[in-house]
Amino acid sequence: MLRAFLLYLSNKPRLGRTLDRVPLTRRLVRRFVAGTTAEAAFPVIERLQVADLLSAITYLGENVLTEAAARRAADVYLSLLDEIKRRDLPCVPSLKLTHLGLDLSAALCRENLERVLDRAQAAGRLCWIDMESSAYTDRTLALYEALRRRFLNAACVIQAYLRRSADDLPRLIGLGATIRLCKGAYREPPRLAFVTKREVDANYARLMDLLLTPEALARGAYPAFATHDERLIARAAGRARELGIPPEKFEIQMLYGIRHDLRTRIRDQGLRLRVLVPFGEDWYGYFVRRLAERPANLLFLLKNLVRP
Numbered sequence: 474m475l476r477a478f479l480l481y482l483s484n485k486p487r488l489g490r491t492l493d494r495v496p497l498t499r500r501l502v503r504r505f506v507a508g509t510t511a512e513a514a515f516p517v518i519e520r521l522q523v524a525d526l527l528s529a530i531t532y533l534g535e536n537v538l539t540e541a542a543a544r545r546a547a548d549v550y551l552s553l554l555d556e557i558k559r560r561d562l563p564c565v566p567s568l569k570l571t572h573l574g575l576d577l578s579a580a581l582c583r584e585n586l587e588r589v590l591d592r593a594q595a596a597g598r599l600c601w602i603d604m605e606s607s608a609y610t611d612r613t614l615a616l617y618e619a620l621r622r623r624f625l626n627a628a629c630v631i632q633a634y635l636r637r638s639a640d641d642l643p644r645l646i647g648l649g650a651t652i653r654l655c656k657g658a659y660r661e662p663p664r665l666a667f668v669t670k671r672e673v674d675a676n677y678a679r680l681m682d683l684l685l686t687p688e689a690l691a692r693g694a695y696p697a698f699a700t701h702d703e704r705l706i707a708r709a710a711g712r713a714r715e716l717g718i719p720p721e722k723f724e725i726q727m728l729y730g731i732r733h734d735l736r737t738r739i740r741d742q743g744l745r746l747r748v749l750v751p752f753g754e755d756w757y758g759y760f761v762r763r764l765a766e767r768p769a770n771l772l773f774l775l776k777n778l779v780r781p
């Protein structure tokens with residue numbers, strides 16, 4: 474219930490503008506968001522590099538309303554890629570298609586995405602295309618599949634809570650795709666998505682089993698298990714060991730500000746770990762999705778709001 478309500482609020486940007494004026498919210502936002510500018514994100518990424526961790530960078534924003542905003546978002550990703558290359562960081566962009574104009578026009582979004590993929594390819598970097606709500610799944614996968622042959626550096630996302638993922642994943646494995654497997658962070662109807670944590674976790678494990686096989690890897694598939702769920706991370710590591718899959722054939726991904734304590738443990742097991750670092754002014758939707766994942770975050774916010 475609370476999760477559904479929070480995810481409903483995540484689509485109300487006006488509330489975000491109000492929350493932005495509350496200093497405490499800004500402090501809690503800082504836990505999940507590196508700052509408002511790229512200058513604030515790069516030191517975080519450099520610290521991750523020093524700790525032998527890979528990273529991804531997200532310029533926060535989604536559902537832009539004008540063509541100019543969509544082009545500006547793509548331009549920001551181009552300059553991020555230039556900076557990543559200049560600083561020689563083990564970092565890749567992770568972006569949302571609605572930030573590049575998918576709500577406005579498929580052609581505009583494709584043109585923006587191609588510009589970013591081109592620059593990423595020239596810099597020798599992957600580029601992750603995040604998965605948004607189910608309203609965008611078909612269009613996102615179709616665009617990914619259309620561009621995949623030209624851009625081997627394009628990487629896609631599958632959400633374990635979606636019932637359709639069991640059909641989408643084998644097709645993507647067949648393409649030898651680079652695939653992030655996450656649980657899914659949006660509000661979806663039971664018709665489309667598993668509802669309970671137990672069902673979502675079980676489907677995550679099933680999809681992991683499809684991805685982490687010598688056959689899938691032989692086709693060129695590269696899995697990234699994006700989760701802070703210790704049990705699932707241990708499952709990926711255990712399965713790879715059992716099947717003799719070397720640690721450089723897959724990676725674990727986590728979000729900035731979440732389960733910091735797990736990072737060194739994962740790295741010290743010899744696993745690859747990538748931390749996604751978001752920055753930008755448009756933090757509201759991202760932030761509320763993080764609250765929805767863990768009601769304790771919201772309780773912390775409320776407790777501090779009522780404290781005299």
Ligand SMILES: Cc1cc2nc3c(=O)[nH]c(=O)nc-3n(C[C@H](O)[C@H](O)[C@H](O)COP(=O)(O)OP(=O)(O)OC[C@H]3O[C@@H](n4cnc5c(N)ncnc54)[C@H](O)[C@@H]3O)c2cc1C
Binds near residue numbers: 701727732762
């Ligand atoms: C790198 C990365 C990329 C992602 N990309 C996408 C995407 O493209 N599309 C999409 O729909 N979703 C994406 N997600 C979000 C994902 O779908 C989940 O919503 C999110 O990861 C929480 O689920 P979990 O797998 O960590 O498992 P959970 O079962 O939710 O959590 C496991 C444990 O992790 C910790 N935890 C999880 N979330 C929080 C939090 N917000 N605050 C504090 N602790 C927390 C808690 O200790 C919890 O017990 C991404 C996640 C990651 C890590």
